[in-house]
Amino acid sequence: IDALVAASAGVGNPPAPTSGPAATTTTISAPSTTYGSGATATVTVGSSAGTPTGSVSLAVDGRSAVSASLSSGQAQFTVTGRSVGSHSLSATYASQGNFAASSHGGILQVTSGSSTSGSSSPTSLLISAPPVTFPSSALVTVTVNSSAGTPTGIVSLSLDGGAPLTASLSGGRAQFTLSNPSRGTHTVNATYPAQQNFGSSGDSGILQVNSGSSTSGSSSPTGLLISAPPVTFPSSALVTVTVNSNAGTPTGIVSLSVDGGAPLTASLSGGRAQFTLSNPSRGTHTVNATYPAQQNFGSSGDSGILQVN
Structure with a gap:
């Protein structure tokens, strides 16, 4: 279960009077942690005009932010339930009192590891995700090993941080079929919880979905292009999706x-x-972005990058 819990509260020292909002700086300290353990992220807001007060927010991997009150210019957040790999952190201090707004980004690194519960035997987990061509389905194999025997029970798999799928192990292996993932590079995370006499373990990997277009019946092939110019935080971003076909101008809907x-x-x-x-x-x-087959036009998809500076 993903959980982001604010772990501190309090009010800092009152700032010295200023003629206008004083500039602030926001920084994040997030030491790396081992999979299965919680991590503590400390957000510090400073200013040459005094100690900022109020609250600060933290978002992990672009998800909903959690707020905590500053105490002596600092707030701590406990981050749990994160998969192996690098997770983006974004801290924001909104303009409050005599202090101006500021923000900062950081990285939380969760390293591979195995854990045991009581006298459980350690396990290790491996993901195999061969590349596929859009719009094919992908087959992901998860293998759980242990020197104490063949692990049993269930294992879960999530794609790009989405809702996890579960499957039963057979001979220490489980397979997941992912239906028509979109083009681009996807992160797959697998977790084996402690079961029977075996400890928990986890791993992350990459699923690459290569370019391709498809037709449905006599539909005409289409091509899709994403335009996502970089923006500066905290601005909104405008992403344009264009669908082309030699048979005319595609109509209908597109998803992003x-x-x-x-x-x-x-x-x-x-x-x-x-x-x-x-x-x-x-x-x-x-x-x-995905354009499903509509009218006389076949489906197509594309992936791109949006850079927020």
Whole structure:
């Protein structure tokens, strides 16, 4: 279960009077942690005009932010339930009292590891995710090993941080079929919880979905292109999706998702659709667009990068 819990509260020292909002700086300290353990991220807000007060917020991997009160200019957040790999952190201090707004981005690194519960035997987990061509389904194999025997029970798999799928192990292995993942590079995370006499373990990997277009019946092939100019935090971003075909101008709807989140949909006009993304967090975001087969036009998809500086 993903959980982001604010772990501190309090009020800092009153700032010295100023003639206007004083500039602030926000920094994040997030020491690396081992999979299965909680991590503590400390956000510090400083100013030459005194100790900032109020609250600060922290978002992990672009998800909903959690707020905590500053105490002597600092707030701590406990981050749990994160998969192996690098996770983006974004801290924001809104203008409060006599202090101006500031923000900062950082990285939380979760390293591979195995854990035991009581006298459970350690396990290790491996993901195999061969590349596929859009719009094919992908087959991901998860293998759990232990020197104490063949692990049994269930294992879970998530794609791009989405809702996990579960499957039963057979001979220490489980397979997951992912239906028509969008083009681009996807992160797959697998978790084996402690079961029977075996300890928990986890791993992360990459699923690459290569370019391709498809047709449905006598539908005409289409091509899809994403345009996502970089923006500066905390501005909104404008992403344009264009669908082309030699047979004419495609019509209907197109969908867009950011970092594997819930897709947005928009209607094509002249073969184009635009999406406004409100205040995306700092860092590099993956955008995936899909045009499903509609009318006489076949499906297509594309992926791109949105950079928020």
